[in-house]
Amino acid sequence: MRTVYLITFFLAVLLIAAFGFRGTIFTRPPIDVFPAWAFPGMQHQAKYKAQTASPFFADGRADRPLPVGVVPADYGPLAQPLHADPHLYDGKNPDASFARGFPSSLVIDEKFMERGRQRYTIYCSPCHGGLGDGKGIVSKYGMGPANFHEERFHKMAEGEIFNTITHGKLNTTMPSYADKLVPADRWAVIAYVRALERARVGTAADVPPEHRQELGLK
Ligand code: HEC
Numbered sequence: 001m002r003t004v005y006l007i008t009f010f011l012a013v014l015l016i017a018a019f020g021f022r023g024t025i026f027t028r029p030p031i032d033v034f035p036a037w038a039f040p041g042m043q044h045q046a047k048y049k050a051q052t053a054s055p056f057f058a059d060g061r062a063d064r065p066l067p068v069g070v071v072p073a074d075y076g077p078l079a080q081p082l083h084a085d086p087h088l089y090d091g092k093n094p095d096a097s098f099a100r101g102f103p104s105s106l107v108i109d110e111k112f113m114e115r116g117r118q119r120y121t122i123y124c125s126p127c128h129g130g131l132g133d134g135k136g137i138v139s140k141y142g143m144g145p146a147n148f149h150e151e152r153f154h155k156m157a158e159g160e161i162f163n164t165i166t167h168g169k170l171n172t173t174m175p176s177y178a179d180k181l182v183p184a185d186r187w188a189v190i191a192y193v194r195a196l197e198r199a200r201v202g203t204a205a206d207v208p209p210e211h212r213q214e215l216g217l218k
Contacts, residue, residue: 089183091162098159106187116192119185123177124193132196143173148193149200161190 034042048054048062057064086092088103102108121130127145129136134147146153153161165186168176181189198206204217212218 087159088187091157091159091166093159098157098163100157100159102158102187102191106184108191112188113191113195115185116188116190116195119181120189120192123180124189127173131200132193138173145174148197153193154197154201158187158190158194161193162186165189 036043050063052062053060054062085103085105086094086096087099088105091099093099106112125136127136127138127143128134128148129139129145132148134145136145139145162183164174165177165181167178168174177186207215207217
């Protein structure tokens, strides 16, 4: 019997909590669980706001200048001294035209291709498709991502693709990946896109001699 009373009681509390007093307008402030007199540090924490004064520092300013010798680590124009290689960081030649081929500082090996395959699968395949043919899942919902097997992409300089990955393509749903792929990863993705293209147009004659036997070729 006691259980029945208890359950009824809790149900009543639950119902009132969920539906009771709805729409009631309160004129007094709500109960303060952490009143300032009991928890002085909670509501008024000691801090400096931007561009205010501080008696603590000799120059009287709360904002502190950067220590001497700080090097910006972002990818903005200020970071240019760190980004001395325009091919690697912008996909461009010194004369600002799009560079062909891959930056000389990168080693294009199996590990690099595998990295490119992973990044491509994560970031590009939903739109451009696992085969690079533009038939990713979004194409079923009316979006038209580029098909990398079109001739114009075979001819496109690697640097131009790099530029698209970095900045996205204007007025399309092609976004910028500058915040998700560091420059070396963007190049790895391009290497993988090149491999996808090659895989479609390649013939048995392209297989190097040392792999011919394992593929059953003469
Ligand atoms: C949200 C979908 C989406 C994702 C994700 C996406 N793209 Fe795109 N991409 C597009 C669309 C849409 C276009 C524009 C097609 C057009 O111009 O007709 C495009 C165009 C391109 C182009 C061609 C630009 C040109 O010069 O015409 C390249 C290269 C490209 N994407 C590479 C990539 C790579 C590499 C990734 C992964 C890092 C990627 N895209 C991820 C949607 C996407």
